[in-house]
Amino acid sequence: xxxxxxxxxxxxxxxxxxxxxxxxxxxxxxxxxxxxxxxxxxxxxxxxxxxxxxxxxxxxxxxxxxxxxxxxxxxxxxxxxxxxxxxxxxxxxxxxxxxxxxxxxxxxxxxxxxxxxxxxxxxxxxxxxxxxxxxxxxxxxxxxxxxxxxxxxxxxxxxxxxxxxxxxxxxxxxxxxxxxxxxxxxxxxxxxxxxxxxxxxxxxxxxxxxxxxxxxxxxxxxxxxxxxxxxxxxxxxxxxxxxxxxxxxxxxxxxxxxxxxxxxxxxxxxxxxxxxxxxxxxxxxx
Amino acid sequence: xxxxxxxxxxxxxxxxxxxxxxxxxxxxxxxxxxxxxxxxxxxxxxxxxxxxxxxxxxxxxxxxxxxxxxxxxxxxxxxxxxxxxxxxxxxxxxxxxxxxxxxxxxxxxxxxxxxxxxxxxxxxxxxxxxxxxxxxxxxxxxxxxxxxxxxxxxxxxxxxxxxxxxxxxxxxxxxxxxxxxxxxxxxxxxxxxxxxxxxxxxxxxxxxxxxxxxxxxxxxxxxxxxxxxxxxxxxxxxxxxxxxxxxxxxxx
Amino acid sequence: xxxxxxxxxxxxxxxxxxxxxxxxxxxxxxxxxxxxxxxxxxxxxxxxxxxxxxxxxxxxxxxxxxxxxxxxxxxxxxxxxxxxxxxxxxxxxxxxxxxxxxxxxxxxxxxxxxxxxxxxxxxxxxxxxxxxxxxxxxxxxxxxxxxxxxxxxxxxxxxxxxxxxxxxxxxxxxxxxxxxxxxxxxxxxxxxxxxxxxxxxxxxxxxxxxxxxxxxxxxxxxxxxxxxxxxxxxxxxxxxxxxxxxxxxxxxxxxxxxxxxxxxxxxxxxxxxxxxxxxxxxxxxxxxxxxxxxxxxxxxxxxxxxxxxxxxxxxxxxxxxxxxxxxxxxxxxxxxxxxxxxxxxxxxxxxxxxxxxxxxxxxxxxxxx
Numbered sequence: 001x002x003x004x005x006x007x008x009x010x011x012x013x014x015x016x017x018x019x020x021x022x023x024x025x026x027x028x029x030x031x032x033x034x035x036x037x038x039x040x041x042x043x044x045x046x047x048x049x050x051x052x053x054x055x056x057x058x059x060x061x062x063x064x065x066x067x068x069x070x071x072x073x074x075x076x077x078x079x080x081x082x083x084x085x086x087x088x089x090x091x092x093x094x095x096x097x098x099x100x101x102x103x104x105x106x107x108x109x110x111x112x113x114x115x116x117x118x119x120x121x122x123x124x125x126x127x128x129x130x131x132x133x134x135x136x137x138x139x140x141x142x143x144x145x146x147x148x149x150x151x152x153x154x155x156x157x158x159x160x161x162x163x164x165x166x167x168x169x170x171x172x173x174x175x176x177x178x179x180x181x182x183x184x185x186x187x188x189x190x191x192x193x194x195x196x197x198x199x200x201x202x203x204x205x206x207x208x209x210x211x212x213x214x215x216x217x218x219x220x221x222x223x224x225x226x227x228x229x230x231x232x233x234x235x236x237x238x239x240x241x242x243x244x245x246x247x248x249x250x251x252x253x254x255x256x257x258x259x260x261x262x263x264x265x266x267x268x269x270x271x272x273x274x275x276x277x278x279x280x281x282x283x284x285x286x
Numbered sequence: 287x288x289x290x291x292x293x294x295x296x297x298x299x300x301x302x303x304x305x306x307x308x309x310x311x312x313x314x315x316x317x318x319x320x321x322x323x324x325x326x327x328x329x330x331x332x333x334x335x336x337x338x339x340x341x342x343x344x345x346x347x348x349x350x351x352x353x354x355x356x357x358x359x360x361x362x363x364x365x366x367x368x369x370x371x372x373x374x375x376x377x378x379x380x381x382x383x384x385x386x387x388x389x390x391x392x393x394x395x396x397x398x399x400x401x402x403x404x405x406x407x408x409x410x411x412x413x414x415x416x417x418x419x420x421x422x423x424x425x426x427x428x429x430x431x432x433x434x435x436x437x438x439x440x441x442x443x444x445x446x447x448x449x450x451x452x453x454x455x456x457x458x459x460x461x462x463x464x465x466x467x468x469x470x471x472x473x474x475x476x477x478x479x480x481x482x483x484x485x486x487x488x489x490x491x492x493x494x495x496x497x498x499x500x501x502x503x504x505x506x507x508x509x510x511x512x513x514x515x516x517x518x519x520x521x522x523x524x525x526x527x528x529x530x531x532x533x534x535x536x537x538x
Numbered sequence: 539x540x541x542x543x544x545x546x547x548x549x550x551x552x553x554x555x556x557x558x559x560x561x562x563x564x565x566x567x568x569x570x571x572x573x574x575x576x577x578x579x580x581x582x583x584x585x586x587x588x589x590x591x592x593x594x595x596x597x598x599x600x601x602x603x604x605x606x607x608x609x610x611x612x613x614x615x616x617x618x619x620x621x622x623x624x625x626x627x628x629x630x631x632x633x634x635x636x637x638x639x640x641x642x643x644x645x646x647x648x649x650x651x652x653x654x655x656x657x658x659x660x661x662x663x664x665x666x667x668x669x670x671x672x673x674x675x676x677x678x679x680x681x682x683x684x685x686x687x688x689x690x691x692x693x694x695x696x697x698x699x700x701x702x703x704x705x706x707x708x709x710x711x712x713x714x715x716x717x718x719x720x721x722x723x724x725x726x727x728x729x730x731x732x733x734x735x736x737x738x739x740x741x742x743x744x745x746x747x748x749x750x751x752x753x754x755x756x757x758x759x760x761x762x763x764x765x766x767x768x769x770x771x772x773x774x775x776x777x778x779x780x781x782x783x784x785x786x787x788x789x790x791x792x793x794x795x796x797x798x799x800x801x802x803x804x805x806x807x808x809x810x811x812x813x814x815x816x817x818x819x820x821x822x823x824x825x826x827x828x829x830x831x832x833x834x835x836x837x838x839x840x841x842x843x844x845x846x847x848x849x850x851x852x853x854x855x856x857x858x859x860x861x862x863x864x865x866x867x868x869x870x871x872x873x874x875x876x877x878x879x880x881x882x883x884x885x886x887x888x889x890x891x892x893x894x895x896x897x898x899x900x901x902x903x904x905x906x907x
Binding site: 091 | 671675808855860861862865
């Protein structure tokens with residue numbers, strides 16, 4: 001369940017960027033990794049309070065995301081989607097190996113100490129039954145719910161959110177309507193990076209931090225596709241489903257299936273219903 | 287027996303009736319024009335004929351054959367070619383290559399002879415090129431022969447697209463707003479070409495057009511659509527004087 | 539500046555556009571044929587690897603560069619080709635009516651490897667015919683991950699992570715899969731593949747592929763059967779990559795699933811992009827880049843302060859950086875730059891920078907309902 005939430009959060013980052021800029025960010029996992037490392041720096045190296053460190057990491061990642069957009073993506077704005085995707089892949093390479101080069105981070109594995117215990121606690125009264133969940137997992141679930149709600153409200157109810165949707169559909173028209181498209185894009189990258197950082201921090205107690213933790217980002221593809229690329233609630237539901245499928249495959253199927261179960265689901269979804277669960281069917285007009 | 291016939295043609299897009307019970311017949315060798323305000327369903331009819339969309343209801347016959355269920359890629363070899371409203375050329379290819387793609391429906395080579403480029407392959411290839419050169423001569427495209435489409439001005443692209451449709455050696459050609467985006471002079475050229483296509487090449491023309499000048503110059507029959515329904519039908523002059531049509535265009 | 543006057547249809551069809559081509563490519567061919575006689579063994583090995591990677595690059599170029607179907611899973615076809623070759627020539631296959639497992643000679647096993655990969659290409663290509671763009675990339679990506687898992691788990695055939703030893707091949711007493719003979723085998727096959735690709739691209743199917751890349755709707759209206767051409771492109775591309783994989787199996791001599799991961803897929807895609815998307819030259823240039831980069835960095839390391847030179851991860855970092863820089867500054871890759879330089883000298887001294895200037899582009903969504 002909690003791993004599903006992590007997938008959901010990373011998928012959410014994908015979807016945010018895709019929804020607003022129509023770019024599929026292959027470096028989403030790397031953003032998450034950077035966020036986790038920043039949190040590690042603040043909390044474990046500098047010895048800050050957990051909450052302050054996490055907040056600072058998320059805050060920093062907002063600016064890093066912004067920065068990434070300005071440096072790497074603005075020059076290719078309006079180029080074919082494929083080139084932009086390649087840029088994010090290139091950035092992924094750089095982030096992954098770059099993080100390994102930073103002193104103090106390196107290629108080893110680290111842990112962040114959290115205020116959440118991994119002990120189980122019962123959520124429902126004993127008379128009803130038992131639903132045991134660890135505090136760590138609970139924190140992941142709660143954080144996911146809050147983040148999703150905030151983002152959903154942002155996209156549907158604020159001017160900036162609507163401007164973001166507009167600029168994704170037609171950049172030129174959005175310019176004419178007075179939307180600062182480039183600034184909006186940088187903003188969305190910032191937000192997405194911040195979400196990724198949150199995912200990274202939440203993931204840290206479960207899987208530990210290292211430079212290759214970004215690969216979990218690849219697992220978020222099935223989640224995003226399952227939910228229908230471009231749908232925020234879809235990403236969350238997709239993430240949860242993928243998490244559950246993986247856990248079940250781990251239990252009931254021979255080893256090896258756990259790793260690929262998500263991708264098999266992804267292939268099936270793409271073949272049967274490419275628009276995903278919540279996506280809209282699209283076609284080019286002539 | 288009419289050349290092309292649409293009977294009770296209809297299509298719904300999620301409840302919206304884009305085309306609703308349209309009937310018309312085109313005679314061989316004439317220029318048939320569909321006009322109507324924006325969103326009247328003109329291009330949708332084209333997309334139905336070229337089988338990009340499936341019709342919800344109705345039947346289309348072309349040259350004595352039912353084409354309502356023919357797969358979209360088979361339409362060209364039956365003899366129907368089309369152009370697009372917003373130009374759908376192959377941007378990264380040269381004019382020559384674009385026109386050669388127009389010959390695709392006449393090529394019957396298999397992949398192995400293509401990989402080996404056998405002598406018979408070479409012969410058919412040269413035959414295709416001869417045909418393409420004829421079209422290039424016809425439309426005066428010699429100058430742009432080797433240019434990439436993405437470097438060409440809009441007006442020339444329109445002509446190239448017309449040429450690509452002609453390369454399929456169609457019996458019926460569908461022109462979707464041939465004059466949109468063209469200046470007065472280019473529109474005049476276009477009108478001559480449409481006339482030549484009709485008279486010299488003997489190709490039947492079905493056209494969607496807004497420019498009434500062009501319409502009255504080249505059309506034999508005009509069909510007026512509004513909200514997917516037929517509003518009026520007749521010669522260009524009749525239609526222009528029809529009170530219903532004037533109302534649809536100018537309002538009450 | 540050379541002007542071409544065309545007087546014959548053959549001139550448009552011919553591979554060489556003018557006599558200069560015979561000289562330049564003839565010279566290149568002479569050099570690569572003579573190479574084993576004056577180069578050291580190490581460099582011959584590198585050149586051989588270059589040809590193999592270039593062949594895989596040509597395979598992906600046909601699909602990604604010419605048909606516009608971006609595959610993020612070409613390592614899967616590469617791997618299928620390699621494992622097929624290894625199993626057929628080393629372990630052999632138990633067949634009915636034969637007591638010993640049959641070991642195939644390479645003249646049969648290599649085409650079989652290519653065919654197997656092509657079939658795999660069809661197997662993934664057909665279900666995803668409806669997909670384009672990023673969805674297709676993700677689907678092929680998932681496919682490659684599944685294949686990778688199969689390669690590591692199907693231990694009775696692939697030996698899993700323990701690895702599979704590939705036997706050397708012999709014709710008479712000469713070893714075919716090493717040194718100069720292998721060099722010529724790879725070179726010959728690469729030239730063959732390139733010639734076939736050129737032939738394809740000047741034929742109806744090749745043009746149909748380019749038509750699909752630029753506009754599916756109008757390709758369809760011109761009579762292009764989208765399903766058939768896309769499947770053909772997938773099969774050819776996978777087949778060529780599989781053939782390259784078969785050669786690669788002998789080059790490595792030892793196969794394990796780690797050689798065919800998502801990173802190899804990405805590397806192939808980078809090869810295509812950095813080399814110059816949409817040109818066969820690009821595949822060759824890209825292969826040179828992918829191979830030369832680590833070498834170049836190794837040389838560079840000697841001149842850098844140890845603190846930087848010893849840092850792990852330098853190579854992927856530079857790799858990513860170059861990829862980003864190429865896309866930002868030279869969207870047509872090394873081949874694009876090559877054309878510009880050539881053009882500069884042809885037009886000297888009246889070269890205009892604006893000749894290749896890009897128009898300002900605005901992205902328009904294709905998601906319209």
